[in-house]
Amino acid sequence: MYKDRVFGLKIFNPVSDKDAPGGLHQYAYPATEELTGRHADFFFDGYGEISLQWTDARNVLLRGENKQSTYPYTAVKADDDTYLVLISIGETAQAPHTLLSLVFDRVEPMATLVVSTLGKDQSMPKLVHSTPYFGTKTINGHPLTDQRQGYTDALVGTRIEWFYTPNDAVLHIFPSTTRQRLGRNNYHLAPDATRADRDNYLRRIEDAKRYPFYEELAFYVRLKDNLYLYSVIEYNGYRLNPSAYGSELMVLLDAKRVRYIGRTYGMTPEDASRFDIVGAPGRFSDTADEIESIPCPYYRFDDDPQDII
Amino acid sequence: MTVKKARFGAMDGYREPLCYELTGRAVRASDNTATWAFQTDEMMTVNGEATPWQCLKLANEMHLVSLPERRVALFLDGAHGRFYRLSYEEPRMETGGLTDSRGVGTAEDAPLRLERLVGHALRWRLSCDFEVIQAFPAAGTHSLSGSLQAPASPLDCRPLGGDHCVMAFQAPLSQGENSLVLMFCDLCALRAVGCRVTAAHGNHLFSAYGGFLREDG
Numbered sequence: 001m002y003k004d005r006v007f008g009l010k011i012f013n014p015v016s017d018k019d020a021p022g023g024l025h026q027y028a029y030p031a032t033e034e035l036t037g038r039h040a041d042f043f044f045d046g047y048g049e050i051s052l053q054w055t056d057a058r059n060v061l062l063r064g065e066n067k068q069s070t071y072p073y074t075a076v077k078a079d080d081d082t083y084l085v086l087i088s089i090g091e092t093a094q095a096p097h098t099l100l101s102l103v104f105d106r107v108e109p110m111a112t113l114v115v116s117t118l119g120k121d122q123s124m125p126k127l128v129h130s131t132p133y134f135g136t137k138t139i140n141g142h143p144l145t146d147q148r149q150g151y152t153d154a155l156v157g158t159r160i161e162w163f164y165t166p167n168d169a170v171l172h173i174f175p176s177t178t179r180q181r182l183g184r185n186n187y188h189l190a191p192d193a194t195r196a197d198r199d200n201y202l203r204r205i206e207d208a209k210r211y212p213f214y215e216e217l218a219f220y221v222r223l224k225d226n227l228y229l230y231s232v233i234e235y236n237g238y239r240l241n242p243s244a245y246g247s248e249l250m251v252l253l254d255a256k257r258v259r260y261i262g263r264t265y266g267m268t269p270e271d272a273s274r275f276d277i278v279g280a281p282g283r284f285s286d287t288a289d290e291i292e293s294i295p296c297p298y299y300r301f302d303d304d305p306q307d308i309i
Numbered sequence: 310m311t312v313k314k315a316r317f318g319a320m321d322g323y324r325e326p327l328c329y330e331l332t333g334r335a336v337r338a339s340d341n342t343a344t345w346a347f348q349t350d351e352m353m354t355v356n357g358e359a360t361p362w363q364c365l366k367l368a369n370e371m372h373l374v375s376l377p378e379r380r381v382a383l384f385l386d387g388a389h390g391r392f393y394r395l396s397y398e399e400p401r402m403e404t405g406g407l408t409d410s411r412g413v414g415t416a417e418d419a420p421l422r423l424e425r426l427v428g429h430a431l432r433w434r435l436s437c438d439f440e441v442i443q444a445f446p447a448a449g450t451h452s453l454s455g456s457l458q459a460p461a462s463p464l465d466c467r468p469l470g471g472d473h474c475v476m477a478f479q480a481p482l483s484q485g486e487n488s489l490v491l492m493f494c495d496l497c498a499l500r501a502v503g504c505r506v507t508a509a510h511g512n513h514l515f516s517a518y519g520g521f522l523r524e525d526g
Contacts, residue, residue, distance in 0.1 A: 012521045015425045016472050016497040027500055027518045029325045030368055034332075077326035163434065166499065166520020258437040259323050281323045281518050283437035
């Protein structure tokens with residue numbers, strides 16, 4: 001199903017008069033308000049201590065080593081016990097903007113914090129930079145464990161087809177511990193496509209001449225049995241077209257149920273930073289995509305930013 | 310090291326994370342026939358009697374609660390101040406008003422025109438290896454199978470407000486046992502949460518992700 005992608009194909013719905021959420025949002029489930037009134041302290045190697053007080057369903061008081069402030073937050077659950085908390089820090093594209101993505105378990109002590117930044121490198125202002133930090137909950141400043149979550153190669157050699165909408169599926173391929181690929185698509189245009197759909201379709205056709213298949217920088221973390229985090233940043237795409245690429249997709253994969261919840265983070269065309277909750281059901285595929293025969297990594301990262309091939 | 314590909318049973322493979330938002334809250338039927346008090350993440354009381362519970366969240370203030378020991382599925386629609394209850398002993402959906410709800414329904418919250426379902430079919434994915442086609446051949450009926458030509462059976466389908474609706478129906482199991490299903494759908498996002506209630510095998514919460522079949526196939 002992922003092999004044929006039809007730009008501008010409307011989601012057929014004879015019942016609802018509203019437009020479907022579509023995109024990566026269609027099947028994402030709602031945010032949780034379970035954290036309201038709760039408090040948790042953490043220590044992350046290389047990052048330091050943070051303390052969070054969820055004052056209500058929308059706001060969290062975040063204390064770091066030198067300052068504290070209240071921010072809006074969004075929380076979703078990856079499984080029955082695991083939370084993903086997103087805290088957006090900073091307002092404008094001119095100054096660096098940071099998104100904290102905190103993953104922790106309501107029972108187990110280990111936690112992971114992904115710090116993602118826009119505007120850090122002014123030569124690439126719309127490219128996300130992202131770093132994971134591994135740590136633990138603390139009580140009165142005392143770490144609850146010396147154990148840490150960490151990088152994994154468990155997904156290497158596997159692939160998952162994600163069903164984003166009734167019309168769209170995407171194949172995520174995990175060829176190494178530092179790269180992620182998408183299965184190859186054949187692009188089509190719906191007969192009743194809008195002008196924007198047509199422009200997007202033509203851009204993809206044009207991009208494919210210089211960027212023949214999607215391979216991007218990634219990292220993979222094992223959170224616990226059957227629960228993984230992976231992050232993909234569109235660095236290659238950004239070098240090709242900074243206005244269309246450069247975002248980060250972060251996935252919390254429940255490998256037992258084969259569904260994910262996660263978020264995208266990047267710069268909008270209006271130069272505002274933005275994150276969105278996304279998710280999908282999926283299935284592991286045993287069938288290799290044709291691009292898996294190409295050695296990985298394929299693209300160089302020490303070459304001219306204008307020449308990715 | 311390789312990833313484990315262990316799988317759940319077909320029906321609850323895609324089940325979304327359990328929701329504990331109701332813990333610490335109590336809601337009451339407006340006719341005073343029932344009070345549901347969610348004391349801990351695992352235990353609640355129904356009119357003062359303790360029983361285990363589990364919950365899935367369809368949307369803000371819309372929660373599906375499974376009471377497995379009572380063989381009951383309960384939907385608390387705090388957004389519109391109503392509850393819906395299906396019991397294995399009385400296989401007919403009951404509904405009533407809620408007090409203490411945090412109603413968020415608005416004047417624009419017009420209900421779905423469910424008569425538009427007639428003549429259409431939804432393909433629901435429930436796990437990576439299980440999907441079902443729910444066809445609506447006539448008002449008040451549906452068929453559940455991999456075939457649009459399957460015999461139709463009764464369906465109690467009601468609009469809730471916005472793009473949400475509730476469905477209650479019987480679904481025979483392969484062993485000949487009957488089961489009841491209470492299912493809440495967002496027919497814009499084409500996402501649903503449900504609870505199957507059986508006599509011998511307990512309750513099963515599930516999530517489903519759908520798409521209408523196009524008339525051209």
